[in-house]
Amino acid sequence: MRDSLKGRVALVAGATRGAGRAIAVELGRAGATVYATGRTTRERRSEMNRPETIEETAELVTAAGGEGIAVAVDHLVPGDVRALVERIDADHGRLDVLVNDIWGGDVYLEFHRKLWDFPIEDGLRMLRLGIDTHAITSNAALHLLNRTPGGLVVEMTDGTAEFNADYRADAGFFYDLVKVSVQRMALAQAEELRPLGGTAVALTPGWLRSEAMLELFGVTEQNWRDALSAEPHFCISESPAYVGRAVAALASDTEVARWSGRTLSSGQLAQVYGFTDTDGSRPDAWRYIPEVERAGKPADATGYR
Structure with a gap:
């Protein structure tokens, strides 16, 4: 897909680390100009208090062959987004x-905690960070995106529509509400963009080997399989580049409107577009999780990557 997005302009809102960073880089690898936004810069950190910065992301985009532009933005501030x-x-x-x-x-996520026991300030902050930010950004950006037919909106979520049809009791009320809401936002934007030639989808990675996840298991991207002794089902995990390649494939597809309004996964799109993860495999986490992990079977990714 190199140069398939030459002359195209992308905004990756929330590109400091993890999936956002990888999406920005893969769009750059395809030749796009990419605006990488977030709150953590070399001068200050967000409440996540992590070392990755938007400047680093922009540099990686440029090194990959695109043009990376870092802009510090708090997406809860409408004036800043405008x-x-x-x-x-x-x-x-x-x-x-x-x-x-x-x-x-x-930083506010607490597993297996009931709604009535959850600190309400933290829960509402999760809703603001995961829902309000998306609405504020689309409200400001769609005016410009609609100027050129064929625009694409990708709402990043966690879990397929089928998986999220059941309540995610482990993650709790607020997290479940955020991720399902984002899928609904993609559906709503798809309906509003369709008459103007635009497309909106929701997209989920699988078990993402983000910087924080690798740190949790005490491994790196190079030796991530060492974590399988502690968590055997980590065998189905994927690098952030995998979902980045999914977005680049969608953005390069002249018939992307066929997906409009749907919730897609990196593993699903890899089968359609033919891209792979960095190790040459095609992990399909959202088939593996219900069929193997939640079914209580021993960890075995055979046939799932």
């Missing part, structure tokens, strides 16, 4: 791809 879109308009006069990957709520 200023960002005005800058993109002034610089390029167009926006072809919008990826809403803003989250930052992991």
Whole structure:
């Protein structure tokens, strides 16, 4: 897909680390100009308090062959988001791809905690970070994206529509509400964009080997399989590049409208577009998790990657 997005402009909102960073890099690898936004810069950190920065992401985009532009933005501040879109308009006069990957709520996530026992301030902060940010960003950016027919909106979520049809009791009320809401937002935007030639989808990675996840298991991307002794089902995990390649494939597809309104997964799209993860495999986590892990079977990714 190298140069398939040459001349195209993308905004990856929430590109500091993890899936957002990888999406920005893979769009750059395909030749796009990519605006990488987030709250953590070399001068200050967000409440996530992690070392990755948007400047690093922009540099990786440029090194991959695109043009990376880092812009510090708090996507909860409508005026800041409008200023960002005005800058993109002034610089390029167009926006072809919008990826809403803003989250930052992991610091508030508490597994297996009931709604009535959850600190309400933390829960509401999760809703603001995971829902309000997406709505604010689309509200500002779609004016520019609609100027050129064929625009694509990707709402990043966690879990397929089928998987999330059941309540995610382990993650709890607020996390479940955020991720299902994002899928509904993709459906709503698809309906509104369709008459103008635009497309909106929701997209989920599988078990993502983000920087934080690798640190949790005490491994790196190079030796991640060492974590299988502690968590055997980690065998189905995928690198962030995998979902990045999924977004690049969608953005390069002249018939992407066929997916509009749907919730897609990296593993599903790999089978359609033929891309692989960095190790040459095609992990399908959202088939593996219900069929193997939640079914109580021994960890075995054979036939699932």
